[in-house]
Amino acid sequence: MMEESLLELQDVRVHFPAGYNWRGKPNAFVHALNGLDLRIMRGETLGIVGESGCGKSTLAQLLMGLQTPSSGRLLRIRQDGSWFGSGMQMVFQDPQSSLDPRLPVWRIITEPVYVQKHNSAAERRALAAELAAQVGIRAGYLDRLPHEFSGGQRQRISIARALSSEPDIIVLDEPTSALDISVQAQILNLLVALQRQRNLTFVLISHNVSVIRHMSDRVAVMYLGQIVELGPAQRVLGQPQHPYTRLLLDSVPRVGRSLAEGQADRKSELPSNRHLPQGCFFRERCPYAGAGCQLPQELRLNASGTSVRCHRV
Ligand SMILES: Nc1ncnc2c1ncn2[C@@H]1O[C@H](COP(=O)(O)OP(=O)(O)OP(=O)(O)O)[C@@H](O)[C@H]1O
Ligand SMILES: [Mg+2]
Structure with a gap:
């Protein structure tokens, strides 16, 4: 298979101002991303894991163009102006708050297309019906409002919306964390089926190692805004090499238990990203x-x- 790189990050850093002096100039920063090097390949699912605050959502926003790098470069294969509208789409954790409560479902699903091209309402309805069928929403429900659906159905609607502009990459930020276990599996299976049909590329962010294992071709493990281990999912999760990856997986004693819960009982805390440690983070x-x-x-x-960020490996 030809490996085609869709997007590349080169030494990307993102800092947020976190304090100001009396002149109003920032004098403290949150160092959210601290030198990310990463390629995203067409057709893959790249899983991103790491503790709360390690920079996963900042990375998602960066990929979506909602965040600019403080330094470093983000290279895309397509440089035409349509990239951010059509090239990238995102599915969020909480479909409740990411769907406009006042819009009927057919309009929600075709929002990305509406912004880009000025299609007729009839064309957009037809597209919505087609996508709804693909994600398992009945055509008869297209005029309903988001609150008339269950959480799982709302996430199906979010997925249909993400598909509508035929994006190159879909960023899934904790797509099933707000759902019941039984519904989680249905949504994940739907994503896998859609990926096969449409050769989609996913960046999947999750605290849940079993979700990451089930879905990912490659896994990137993040710690304090850096990737500490990156490679084929089976290797990274099966034979972790970085001491942090081992700690992270050790803290998930039971299948399905989330990393966040696993981390909570550990005494050692994530160091502050306001003052980055010297040497190895x-x-x-x-x-x-x-x-x-x-x-x-x-x-x-x-x-x-x-790839491992540790001189001992
Ligand atoms: N707009 C912002 N302004 C200031 N600090 C921010 C901003 N967005 C994120 N941060 C900080 O950057 C760091 C990384 O946050 P981010 O949301 O990317 O983490 P995360 O890995 O997604 O965490 P979680 O697993 O809890 O979702 C955190 O310390 C966070 O407080
Ligand atoms: Mg997050």
Whole structure:
């Protein structure tokens, strides 16, 4: 299979002002992303895992063009103006708040297309009916409002909306975390089926390792705004090499338990992203920390095909 890169991040950093001096100039920053290098390949599902606050949603916003890098570069294969409208779409955790409560479903589904092209209402209705059928929403429901649907159905509507502009990449930020377990599986299976039919590319953000395992071709593990391990999902989750990936997976003793819950009972806390640690970011929590760890670590490809940010691996 030809590997086609859709999007590439080169040493991307994102800082948010977090405090101001008396002149109103920022004098403190939250360092949300601290040197991300990443490629997204056509047709893959790239899973993103990491603790709360490690920068997953900031990455999603960056990919969507809702956030600009403070430094570094974001390269896209398509440079025409339509990219952000049609090239990228997003499905959020909470379909309740991401769907406009006043709009009938057919209009919600075709919102991305409405913004781009000035199609007739009849054309948009026909498109909505086609997409609704693909995600399992009955055509007879197209005039209903979002509150008339269950959580799972609303997420199906969000997915139909994301598909309407035929995007190259769909960013899924915790797409099933707000849903009941039984509904979660249905939505994930729907996503897998749609991906096969349409050769979709997914960036899947989740706290839930079993969701990531079920869905992902590759996995990126994030820690304090950096990728610490990146590679084929089976390898990264099956034979984790970075001490942080091991800690993260250890903290998920039962299948289906979320990372957030797993992390909560740990004593060691994520260091502040206001003052980044010197050297390896994970040094303070790492059971193997020693000589060499006081130096900044690079993400290096190793013989087993994964990239790891640790000089000891
Ligand atoms: N607009 C903003 N202004 C200031 N700080 C922000 C902003 N957005 C995010 N942050 C901070 O950047 C860091 C990364 O946040 P982000 O939302 O990307 O984390 P996350 O990995 O998505 O976390 P979660 O798993 O809880 O969703 C956090 O410390 C957060 O408080
Ligand atoms: Mg988030």
